[in-house]
Structures are given as C-alpha cells and as structure tokens.
Amino acid sequence: MENKNDNFKEKFLNYSPDEFPNGALVTNDSKIIVYVNSYFTTELLWKVDDIVGKNIDFLLTKPSCIFFQSYIVPTLSHEKMCQEMQLTIFNARGIRIPITVNAAVGEDGYVYWSFFNSSKRDQLYDELIKARERLIETTDELKLLASVDDLTGLLNRREMKYQSNLALKDALSEQHLAGLLILDIDHFKKINDTYGHLEGDRVLKKLGQLLTSQSEKTDLVSRFGGEEFLIFRPNTNKDDMLLFCKKLHVLMADIVVGTISLKGSIGVSFFSERMTFDDVFTQADSALYNAKELGRNRTEIYSNN
Ligand SMILES: Nc1nc2c(ncn2[C@@H]2O[C@H](COP(=O)(O)OP(=O)(O)OP(=O)(O)O)[C@@H](O)[C@H]2O)c(=O)[nH]1
DSSP, X not given: OHHHHHHHHHHHTTSOTTTOOSEEEEEOTTOBEEEEOTHHHHTSOOOHHHHXXXXXXXXXXXXXXXXXXXXXXXXXXXXXXXXXXXXXXXXXXXXXXXXEEEEEEOTTSOEEEEEEEOHHHHHHHHHXXXXXXXXXXXXXXXXXXXXXXXXXXSBOHHHHHXXXXXXXXXXXXXXXXXXXXXXXXXXXXXXXXXXXXXXXXXXXXXXXXXXXXXXXXXXXXXXXETTEEEEEESSOOHHHHHHHHHHHHHHHTTOEETTEEOOEEEEXXXXXXXXXXXXXXXXXXXXXXXXXXTTSSSEEEOOOO
16 A cells, blocks of 8 residues: 555655645545545645545535446446546535546556536636526617617517518418508698607507507517508408408597597508518508508508509
8 A cells, every 4th residue: 555655646746736736636446545635635624634544435425425426436447537527525624615526547446536626617607607698688688679669669670571571481381361551640740740749659659559459469560660550461361451451440540649530541462472571562552652642541452453
C-alpha cells in the first residue's frame, strides 16, 4: 500500500492546489479511499485521516450513492473510465457540494478520480436557461407587436397577408371555397370631425370586437388600415358570405356615436386556383368601390362581367 500511495503522490502531489484547483482521490478495488489531494483539506475542510481508509460511499449523498453503485461502478468495470458525471458530496461540515467527476481505472486496478465544484457551472447553466427563456418571451412579445394592430388588437396588414396566404394553401388543398371581404366604414370622417378622434378610435375598437365575435375561429380578421377591415374566410360560399355580411350590417348599426349609427360598405371576392391574396384583394376592393358608388351601407360581390 505504501508503494502504491507513493505512485498516487507522484501523480497528484506534484501539483500545488493553485496549479490543480480540483479534487483528486484514489480508491482501491474495494472502493476504499487510499489517497486524497490537498483540495480535500483546503476546500472541503476534511482532515486526511478522517477520509483515507473509508469507503467512498461515505462522501456521497444518498442519490449520488445510488447513481454511483448503479451506473458508475458498472461503467468503470466495463469501460474503465467515466466522464462528466454529476455527483453531490459532503464537505467536512456536512454541506452538499455538487461536483463534476471524471474517473479512470489504472493499470494497477486503482480508480483515479478527479472532480471540480460545479455549483458555479450549475449557477451559470441556470442563468443561461433563464436568459434563454427571457429571450423567447421577448421574441414572442416582439412577434406579437409586429403582427397586431395597436388600436384594435386585430392582425395588421402584413400579418394578414402572410397568414391568409398560408391559410389559402390549406383551403385549396382541402378543396374549400375561401373568400375575402373588405369592410370600409361609411363617412367615418364625419364621426371624427363631429365627435373627435378619440371617439373615432373607440368606434374602430368596437367594430374590431364585433367582427371578431361574429367570425369563425378559422377566419382571419384584420384592420388593414384606417377605417378598413378585412376578413378572410377559409371555408365559405356565396350564400354563407352574403348572410354573414348582412349580419354585420345589422350589428354595426348598434354601434352608435351621438346621433350617428355606424354603417359600412363591403366588397367580397372568392379565391380560385392560382389566385394570390393580392389578386383577390384587388377584386374585393373593386367590389367595395361599387358598393360605395351604389349608395354605401351594402355588400357587393366581385364579378368580372
Ligand atoms: N379616429 C381615427 N380616425 C382614423 C384613423 N385612421 C384613419 N382615420 C380617419 O378615417 C377617415 C377616413 O376618411 P375618408 O377616407 O374620407 O373616408 P370616409 O369618411 O369613411 O368616407 P367613405 O369611405 O367614402 O364613406 C379620416 O378622417 C381619417 O383621419 C384612426 O386610427 N383613428
């Protein structure tokens, strides 16, 4: 034993704690500790005599002991080494210290262990996870900000185009008829001029809520700009669309500002194969123009005749 201890000393004792600020220990084939380096006295506050000669189990917490017996011991037996194992040991005052351990079986049959205190690493890892979570939250918030209209919380123009084009692909592949309606408030300028911009804003919000509440879950509702709202319906038909628009005309009138009851004109168009969002938007816009020309407060469906 003396001779072997000298070998270990050769390996470990030549390093001062400053050069090797990690723990090092050696166990024999009965898992008895036969050598510990100065890290045990300086950092873990053990006296050498209190450790050397004891089974390594006594240093480990219960879960670490189980892991040691069930994984590390068989791995060392088969592979002769273990790397980056996470264990928790006690210092002389009974404080638990998380460590990262490497171990190798020497030709002499002894196991050579080295480890470092991983509390700082765990702390850094925790901070890294938290920073990552914060980054994801911030990204989500930014995504939301970039995709919704401030005033109404509806999809903004860019997001509406993006999501409609995606939903359109699904609708076409499922052979559904998709439609788009543009609703433009009639004489909105008059509301602003008569009751002020804030009242105008309140009306826009109310209308946004109404459109959302009346739409299907799969519909996409957007404030496309000013007093113009869009609804993309991925599964509709002409009758369904006309009924839907009729309902909107009726319910809009319940939004009242002073003596004015809200009215709007609607243009509708449907998607057929190879049509993009922009194509259908142009057609619905032309239908809306007709609705305005024909006296407002009505719905017109685009027709190329
Ligand atoms: N309060 C408020 N007003 C807005 C907002 N964006 C645009 N507007 C107003 O919407 C009004 C649009 O006026 P016009 O384009 O003449 O349309 P209109 O008065 O509704 O007339 P028609 O569409 O022809 O029936 C303008 O007075 C804009 O200032 C907004 O965010 N808040």
